[in-house]
Amino acid sequence: GNSVTQMEGPVTLSEEAFLTINCTYTATGYPSLFWYVQYPGEGLQLLLKATKADDKGSNKGFEATYRKETTSFHLEKGSVQVSDSAVYFCALGGYQKVTFGIGTKLQVIP
């Protein structure tokens, strides 16, 4: 079956540091890949998505590239801000459902 493995947190970074959150997946078929973000006290929000191999999703300075050869979809940002503090979920769009990773908590300190 489908599964998503992402690095466990928490991740603590200083403001303006470079961020990488690793995500790998196992899937049948040709899934879409997503990153969702959950800010404190709020619901899940779609951050970015990629629908096929070599696609790059990007939003709010975050990027992730769909790598079929390494079955990965790592999230990156060149310079994080305090406002990026949240829980980030890597997810895989399968038939009729989305499979989520465990979530990685990011804390950015000034």
Add this chain to the structure above:
Amino acid sequence: GAGVSQSPRYKVAKRGQDVALRCDPISGHVSLFWYQQALGQGPEFLTYFQNEAQLDKSGLPSDRFFAERPEGSVSTLKIQRTQQEDSAVYLCASSLVGGGTYQETQYFGPGTRLLVL
């Protein structure tokens, strides 16, 4: 426009009580999903509707869990005889297209946090 809404936002129930959680999807969205998110975990799929038809209920943890969407819009997740292990956040999501496509983005509501004492 309005997003997915859920009510109540918080629910405290005594063990053995029945609860009903409501989801209002984005208007016009064909597909509706329920997920359960335990503390410190990612959301886990419970069930899926396409319009009023429940096409997949493989994630429902027991026969105490029941979901319906009688008119193809609002959905209710009912939990009978609640147990402490049912304590979690219950998330509803909707997407525009039916058919279970791999590509479609799901839009999530804020969730209902259920605490069973």
